[in-house]
Amino acid sequence: MNQNKKVALITGITGQDGSYLAELLLEKGYSVHGIKRRASSFNTQRIDHLYKDQHENNVNFKMHYGDLTDSTNLIRIIQETQPDEIYNLGAMSHVKVSFDSPEYVANVDGIGTLRILEAVRILGLEKKTRIYQASTSELYGGMQENKNEYGFYDENSPFYPRSPYGVAKIYGFWITKNYREAYNLFACNGILFNHESPRRGETFVTRKITRAAAKIALGLQNELFMGNLDAQRDWGHAKDYVEAMWRILQQDTPEDYVIATGLTTRVRDFIKMAFEQVGLYLRFEGSGVEEVGVLDTINFEVYQKTTGNENIVSSLQLNKVMIKVDPNYFRPTEVDLLIGDPTKAKTKLGWEPKYNLQTLVEEMMVEDVKLFQKDIHLTKGGHTVVRNVE
Numbered sequence: 446m447n448q449n450k451k452v453a454l455i456t457g458i459t460g461q462d463g464s465y466l467a468e469l470l471l472e473k474g475y476s477v478h479g480i481k482r483r484a485s486s487f488n489t490q491r492i493d494h495l496y497k498d499q500h501e502n503n504v505n506f507k508m509h510y511g512d513l514t515d516s517t518n519l520i521r522i523i524q525e526t527q528p529d530e531i532y533n534l535g536a537m538s539h540v541k542v543s544f545d546s547p548e549y550v551a552n553v554d555g556i557g558t559l560r561i562l563e564a565v566r567i568l569g570l571e572k573k574t575r576i577y578q579a580s581t582s583e584l585y586g587g588m589q590e591n592k593n594e595y596g597f598y599d600e601n602s603p604f605y606p607r608s609p610y611g612v613a614k615i616y617g618f619w620i621t622k623n624y625r626e627a628y629n630l631f632a633c634n635g636i637l638f639n640h641e642s643p644r645r646g647e648t649f650v651t652r653k654i655t656r657a658a659a660k661i662a663l664g665l666q667n668e669l670f671m672g673n674l675d676a677q678r679d680w681g682h683a684k685d686y687v688e689a690m691w692r693i694l695q696q697d698t699p700e701d702y703v704i705a706t707g708l709t710t711r712v713r714d715f716i717k718m719a720f721e722q723v724g725l726y727l728r729f730e731g732s733g734v735e736e737v738g739v740l741d742t743i744n745f746e747v748y749q750k751t752t753g754n755e756n757i758v759s760s761l762q763l764n765k766v767m768i769k770v771d772p773n774y775f776r777p778t779e780v781d782l783l784i785g786d787p788t789k790a791k792t793k794l795g796w797e798p799k800y801n802l803q804t805l806v807e808e809m810m811v812e813d814v815k816l817f818q819k820d821i822h823l824t825k826g827g828h829t830v831v832r833n834v835e
C-alpha cells in the first residue's frame with residue numbers, strides 16, 4: 446500500500462454504503478482497507494470491481510477478514526492499517542430481522558461500536574484516528590410529538606427507538622458521543638435517514654418494490670406481498686449520503702449531523718412511482734388510493750397507459766390482482782413516519798444531494814429491468830438463473 450496516502454478503514458464495506466464510500470475514497474486518493482466477513486459463498490459482489498491483484502505495485506484497496514463481534518481481530522486490523530479515518534458501517538441493518546435476532550444485533554450494532562472505539566484507545570491512536578459512526582433515523586422511532594417546531598427531526602430531537610435494531614444503535618450513538626467527550630476522540634455520528642440505490646439489499650422495501658416492478662413488467666412474476674403500505678420515509682440516494690459521511694470527518698471539530706432530504710413519501714406512493722417507470726399504473730379495486738386502511742388486505746389493479754415504455758412490458762395479464770398485504774411483513778412495533786431536517790449538514794458541511802426521489806426511482810428501475818432482462822437472455826441460452834424472492 447502507498448505510504449503517503451490518507452488511510453481509511455471501512456467496516457461493512459461489502460454493504461450498500463460501504464461500496465459507494467470505498468469508491469468515493471479511492472477517487473479522493475485514499476488507501477482503502479475494508480473488513481469483510483468470512484462466508485460460505487462469495488459476498489463481495491458490490492466491491493468486486495474495485496479489487497486489484499494484490500501482487501501489483503501501489504495497490505490502494507485491501508480487504509481483511511473480520512467481524513465486529515471480535516475485539517482481537519479489530520485491534521489487530523487497526524494496528525496493522527493505522528487508519529486516519531474509520532467508518533463504522535458494519536451492522537445487522539434490517540429492522541424487521543432485528544426482532545428475530547435481538548441479542549446478536551445488540552452485540553454487533555451496539556457493542557461492536559464500543560469495540561472500535563476501545564481499539565483506537567488501546568492502540569493509543571486517539572489523536573490520529575477519526576471515527577464515523579453509522580447512526581440512524583430509527584433512533585427517533587417516529588414519535589410525532591418529538592419533531593421540532595417545523596415538523597422535522599433534527600440533531601436536538603429526542604430519541605425513542607422502536608426495535609431491537611434502534612435500541613442497539615442508540616447505544617452506538619451514545620457511546621460514540623461519550624468517547625468523544627471523555628477521551629477527546631474525533632468521533633462523530635451521522636444520523637442518516639433512509640437511503641437507497643440499485644445496490645440496496647433486496648429485502649429492504651424500495652429494492653423489493655423495484656425488483657418486483659421490473660419482474661412483473663417482464664412477465665416473470667405476478668404477485669407482490671407487502672407489509673405496511675402507509676409507512677412514510679425520507680428517502681435519499683446512498684451516493685449522496687456517503688459524501689456526507691466523508692465531509693463529517695473533514696471538519697475542524699467532531700459533531701453529529703442529520704442527513705436527510707426533508708421530504709417524506711408513503712410506501713404505496715413509492716410503489717406507484719416504480720411501476721410508472723415501466724408504464725404500469727396502479728389503482729385500488731373499487732376505491733381511490735387514499736381510502737384504503739393501513740391493515741386491510743388490499744388488491745391492486747394494474748392498467749397500462751401508452752407511455753413509450755411498452756417495449757419493456759411483456760406477457761402481462763392486465764387487471765390481474767398483483768399486490769397484496771401480508772401481515773407477516775408487519776413489525777411488532779412500527780415507525781410510522783420519518784422526515785429529517787438537513788439544515789445543519791447543508792450549512793456547516795456544504796452538503797447538497799444531487800438526486801431526488803424521482804431520479805432515485807428511475808435509476809433503480811433502469812438497473813433492475815436490465816438485471817432481469819439479462820436473466821431472460823441467459824435462460825433463453827439454456828442457463829439456469831436462480832434469484833431469491835422476499
Ligand code: NDP
Nearest residue numbers: 457459460461462512513534535536538579581637639640
Ligand atoms: P447493509 O446491510 O447493506 O450492509 C451492512 C454491512 O455490515 C455489510 O457489509 C455486512 O456484511 C456488514 N456486517 C453485518 N454484520 C457484521 C458483523 N457482525 N461484523 C462485521 N460486519 C458486519 O447496510 P447499509 O450499507 O445500507 O448501511 C450501512 C450502515 O448504515 C449500517 O450500519 C446501517 O445500520 C446504517 N444505516 C443505514 C441506512 C440506510 O438507509 N441504508 C440509514 C441509516 C443508517 P455482509 O455483506 O457479510 O452481510
Ligand code: GDR
Nearest residue numbers: 538540581582583638639648649650651671672673676774
Ligand atoms: P427501514 O427500511 O425499516 O426504514 O430501515 P425498510 O425498507 O425495511 O422499511 C421501510 C418501511 O417500509 C415498510 N414496509 C416494508 N418493509 C420491508 N422491508 N418489506 C416489506 O415488504 C414492506 N412493506 C412495507 C416497513 O414496515 C417500514 O415502515 C432502513 C434500514 O436501512 C436501517 O438499517 C436504517 O437504519 C433505516 O432504514 C434508516
